[in-house]
Every structure is written in C-alpha cells, then in structure tokens.
Amino acid sequence: MKTIEFDEERAKTIFGLLTDFWHMARPLIKLPQDRLPLLKDASPEELANYLFFLAIFQRGGVISDTPSDAVHRIYATRPDLFDPFRVARMTKDEILRAIEVETVLGYKIEEFAQAWIKNARFLVDRFDGNALNLVDAPDFAEAYGRVQKKLYGIRMKIFSLFVIWLQERGLVRRFAVVPPPIDFHALRLLISTGVVKTENLEEPIPAKILDTKTAKEYPQLALALVGRTNINVNEWVTDSVALGCMERIEKFGYTHLDINPGMWTFSRNFCSKARQNTLSRRKSRLLDPAVLWAEPGLWGKTQDACGVCPVSKYCRRVFPSGPYYRFGRLVPIERLDRFAADRLIAYPEEPEKVRLKLIVKFLTRDGNGHAVAPPQRTAVEQISLFVDP
Ligand code: SF4
Numbered sequence: 001m002k003t004i005e006f007d008e009e010r011a012k013t014i015f016g017l018l019t020d021f022w023h024m025a026r027p028l029i030k031l032p033q034d035r036l037p038l039l040k041d042a043s044p045e046e047l048a049n050y051l052f053f054l055a056i057f058q059r060g061g062v063i064s065d066t067p068s069d070a071v072h073r074i075y076a077t078r079p080d081l082f083d084p085f086r087v088a089r090m091t092k093d094e095i096l097r098a099i100e101v102e103t104v105l106g107y108k109i110e111e112f113a114q115a116w117i118k119n120a121r122f123l124v125d126r127f128d129g130n131a132l133n134l135v136d137a138p139d140f141a142e143a144y145g146r147v148q149k150k151l152y153g154i155r156m157k158i159f160s161l162f163v164i165w166l167q168e169r170g171l172v173r174r175f176a177v178v179p180p181p182i183d184f185h186a187l188r189l190l191i192s193t194g195v196v197k198t199e200n201l202e203e204p205i206p207a208k209i210l211d212t213k214t215a216k217e218y219p220q221l222a223l224a225l226v227g228r229t230n231i232n233v234n235e236w237v238t239d240s241v242a243l244g245c246m247e248r249i250e251k252f253g254y255t256h257l258d259i260n261p262g263m264w265t266f267s268r269n270f271c272s273k274a275r276q277n278t279l280s281r282r283k284s285r286l287l288d289p290a291v292l293w294a295e296p297g298l299w300g301k302t303q304d305a306c307g308v309c310p311v312s313k314y315c316r317r318v319f320p321s322g323p324y325y326r327f328g329r330l331v332p333i334e335r336l337d338r339f340a341a342d343r344l345i346a347y348p349e350e351p352e353k354v355r356l357k358l359i360v361k362f363l364t365r366d367g368n369g370h371a372v373a374p375p376q377r378t379a380v381e382q383i384s385l386f387v388d389p
Contacts, residue, residue, distance in 0.1 A: 015248065016254070056116060093113075164181070201231045205229075232328065288333055318332070
C-alpha cells in the first residue's frame, strides 16, 4: 500500500529553521495578498469576500503572484464583481467578458468565470453572502467538511489558503491548526530536505506519456522522462502531506502561520534558482550530476541558490519545475554540491559577505521575479542573524 511517511526529527529541524527564516524574512517580502487594492476602511466582510474570490485563482499545482496581481487589477475597475449578491445576479458571460481582459489568467479563464459565479451563488444561498460565515465553525475540519465538494474548484488546498489569509488579517481567531496548502513549491522543499519520504511512491515514468497531448508539445522532454523515477502528484499526495504537516506543526509547537509562507517563499525564491532545478538550454535535458560534470558549461557562470542556501546540508535531491508544470510529475535529481568550488572560483574575497548579499538577492524577489528592494544593509543584517556562520 502506498503511504506518505515523515521523518519526525527532520520535520522538527526544518520546521524550526523555516520558522526562524520566516521571522527574519517577513519584513523583507511582499506576498501577493499584501498588495490588496481594497480601501483601508473596507469592512471585514468586504475583505473576506475579496479574499474568497482571490483564492479561486490559486487552483492548480502552484500558488503564484501572477493571477493575484490580475485579480487586484480587475477589482480596480470592477469592484462590483466582488460583491456576491451582485455577482449572483450576473451571467457567466458577463463575468467572462470582465475578466478575460487579463490574459495572464490563461486558458482556464472559462473555468474561473464558472467558479466565480457558482461560488458567489453558493455563498449567497448558504452563507448569507458573507465569506466570514464559511469559517464560523469550531475547527478547520468542520468548516471544510461543510463546503467540501460544494464549492466549485475549491478543495482543501485553496480552502486552507483562504483561511490562512483571513487569519493573517485577524479576521478569524479560531483554528489553531490548519493544514498548510501544499503546492509544488511546498512539496518539493519538503521532499528535498527529507521531511517527507516518498520512496514507496516512486516509480518509473511509463512510455505511455509519449501518447499524451503534452508530449506532442514537448517531445524531447517527454522522451527524456520515460523510464526515470518520479512521483505522480495527485490530490491524495498533496492532501496527505498537508495533513501530516499539520499534525507535526502542532506536535512540535510551531504554527502554520509561519511554516506556510516560510515554505512557499523559501522554495519559490531559493529552490527555483537552483541550477539543477532548471532544464538545459534545449529545454529537454535534466541536469544530473553526470551531465554537469561532462559539460560544466551547463552550470552557468552565476552563483545558483544552492550554493548559499541555509538548509543545503539537509538537501540531497532537487526537483526541477519543468516535468511538474508540463507533466504533473516530480522527478528527483541527485543534488550536486558545487558550493565550495564556486565560492573559490567566483568570490575569492570576503566570501561570507558575498554570500549574505546573494541571499538577499534571492530572497527579495516577488513571484514575478521583480526585486522588492529593502535597504541592503538592513536586509544583510537581518539575514546574518539567521544564516549559520
Ligand atoms: S539546496 Fe538548493 S534545492 Fe535544496 S533546499 Fe536549498 S536552494 Fe532548495
């Protein structure tokens, strides 16, 4: 039988590090939900309803800034779309016309419009049009149980995210424990650092992926993947990891309000800049150690994130995003530790100072890759409190 296993000691260690990381990083980072366009005097109900609609756009495998920024822009011209009573009287086509101006919302735009209207109607019919009533329950499990399979496109991951957004703003004080939303970023960090053990979920990728529509678009990558070990990620995997994390966060005395953003930000800002987490220039080769040793040019000239990563000593395997985004598969690659060699070659002087500056560079980006520049000195000082000497 397939099971998700946790390494208890490692979970305790990594959750502790992520908590410290998040306490240090929080003032330096702007999350998508920090840029809400609502007026300061918006009521708790208006704020909760806005977050409810915003959450719809985080479905799929990755939580991201891009759709959030688009939803913020939609609000600027059409605030009526965030009033469930008014939306409930609209047609799906009206919603579609209003949101399709945001092309970044992509090919799922029809589904988003559907979710927008169906969920507004559900909110009006069952919860008096007030998203705060969704969390009027003694615990997360009961709140989620009341809406499970009734909200369109909102499953546990999205519902958790919505609850956490409310909690971050003090709009709900219940629910001491909430399963952290497990998207690609969270999952790969948990597996890379050995918190989650997936050996019994791993199996070779079957040749039948060559028959898929995606394989027609990415034939070289599809060929490169056949036969490689992978984890086929599905809802059972992400929900099991989320519930397992929730149990251990509580057991070790941490909080999901630190672990969730800490995990997401860490993987998004550091792991996504690990050289081996990208594909080669031809977009088809996975950068196994043997490939990099044979063609060192593939490593590139700039320092990658692993070389300055504060948890690298726990990280044995990396998971490039390409196979996941395109085929829904987590494909492990043995991590090649080039840290010492890179420092010697690229940064002969004051390596520790350079390392801190690089950490700041990686850390202070938003999800769209834009620098969110805090004063450099403050950032370096903050980070030096966290990073091992
Ligand atoms: S060593 Fe690299 S892949 Fe591993 S956790 Fe750090 S940045 Fe991520």
